Amino acid sequence: MPTTEHRRPAPPSPTGGDVLLDVRDLAVRIGPAEIVNGVSFSVPRGGTLGIVGESGSGKSMTVLAATGLIDSPPARVSGQSLLDGQDIVAMDPRRLRGVHGKRIGFVFQDPSTSLNPVLTVEQQLTEAPRFHLGLTRREARRRALELLEAVGIPDPQSRLASYPHQLSGGMKQRVMIALALACDPELLVADEPTTALDVTTQAQILEQVKQLQASRGMSVIWISHDLGVVAGIADRVAVLYGGQVVESAPLEELFTDPRHPYTRGLMASRPQTAGRKGELAVIPGSPPDPKHLPQGCLFWDRCPVRGNPRCETERPPETTVGPEHTVRSFYGAERTGRTGGAR
Ligand SMILES: Nc1ncnc2c1ncn2[C@@H]1O[C@H](COP(=O)(O)OP(=O)(O)OP(=O)(O)O)[C@@H](O)[C@H]1O
Numbered sequence: 075m076p077t078t079e080h081r082r083p084a085p086p087s088p089t090g091g092d093v094l095l096d097v098r099d100l101a102v103r104i105g106p107a108e109i110v111n112g113v114s115f116s117v118p119r120g121g122t123l124g125i126v127g128e129s130g131s132g133k134s135m136t137v138l139a140a141t142g143l144i145d146s147p148p149a150r151v152s153g154q155s156l157l158d159g160q161d162i163v164a165m166d167p168r169r170l171r172g173v174h175g176k177r178i179g180f181v182f183q184d185p186s187t188s189l190n191p192v193l194t195v196e197q198q199l200t201e202a203p204r205f206h207l208g209l210t211r212r213e214a215r216r217r218a219l220e221l222l223e224a225v226g227i228p229d230p231q232s233r234l235a236s237y238p239h240q241l242s243g244g245m246k247q248r249v250m251i252a253l254a255l256a257c258d259p260e261l262l263v264a265d266e267p268t269t270a271l272d273v274t275t276q277a278q279i280l281e282q283v284k285q286l287q288a289s290r291g292m293s294v295i296w297i298s299h300d301l302g303v304v305a306g307i308a309d310r311v312a313v314l315y316g317g318q319v320v321e322s323a324p325l326e327e328l329f330t331d332p333r334h335p336y337t338r339g340l341m342a343s344r345p346q347t348a349g350r351k352g353e354l355a356v357i358p359g360s361p362p363d364p365k366h367l368p369q370g371c372l373f374w375d376r377c378p379v380r381g382n383p384r385c386e387t388e389r390p391p392e393t394t395v396g397p398e399h400t401v402r403s404f405y406g407a408e409r410t411g412r413t414g415g416a417r
Pocket residue numbers: 104107109127128129130131132133134135136299363364
């Protein structure tokens with residue numbers, strides 16, 4: 075890898091105090107829709123935050139807002155998202171362009187959002203490093219080859235001339251990761267990038283990203299609806315529901331001591347915890363409509379343990395239940411939901 079890959083010191087402990095991205099009270103409104111509702115989280119330098127929740131829980135909008143990818147207007151974004159102390163929410167578009175691709179790399183589920191169908195892999199992989207890092211065509215080509223190798227593409231030399239449609243789904247995802255890493259970003263944001271892939275390819279890509287992260291001291295935000303996937307990569311997890319972080323904890327603690335009824339429901343619906351006949355416990359119902367959020371707890375209508383009259387009329391505040399463990403439920407203080415920690 076070129077020298078830029080090694081310029082950072084070894085990452086501190088993921089739970090240490092060195093924070094790269096600090097998101098505070100982030101909110102997104104589009105017309106009457108209250109899509110993100112006071113989300114706070116931090117991403118340690120060199121650490122991985124997993125963001126998990128069902129479809130429609132606000133994962134993508136949270137991360138798009140936190141990284142300055144939502145057009146405002148029409149959306150109204152408030153709160154702060156501090157990248158090394160600089161607020162992305164308040165940043166002007168010109169400065170944001172210097173952050174996107176360079177300091178933050180993105181991988182999305184759909185390759186068509188990142189890969190241009192009429193350009194070769196080489197053209198796509200060399201453009202940003204030439205623009206952002208001032209590399210010559212030859213240097214950028216060498217770097218592209220190294221990146222393809224780093225993300226596990228066999229015979230990278232011949233792949234440089236390929237167009238996206240000539241690649242398998244797994245290869246396209248790997249090229250997208252290479253593209254996201256092209257300028258050696260400090261933060262990689264991955265929004266369900268392996269969801270459409272088979273389990274084996276998914277596991278290989280997760281492993282590859284973990285290795286790249288360790289060698290580069292990079293931070294990662296990994297979004298998934300699947301707790302099992304997040305367990306394979308994250309060291310801390312934020313569970314999202316109705317555009318709120320309803321529980322946040324270090325990975326082990328979330329699995330051994332989940333406090334929110336929604337987190338427990340997500341755990342019970344993982345394939346690994348299926349009953350003897352293979353049946354999954356799904357959480358009946360669906361996330362709230364952001365145009366009509368309930369007055370009380372956002373999970374009220376689906377909650378299997380609701381009973382406290384406050385649940386229907388008051389939003390539960392964020393309660394600290396451990397040194398790095400918070401929960402938003404009037405039932406968060408209860409420790410009845412032990413799952414034994416099996417992942
Ligand atoms: N432009 C928009 N205008 C109004 N509502 C929107 C808009 N974009 C998204 N939403 C709504 O915001 C909510 C959160 O969407 P978001 O895509 O962030 O969820 P998600 O958890 O990432 O789901 P998925 O896994 O399906 O992508 C959803 O109810 C969605 O319908």
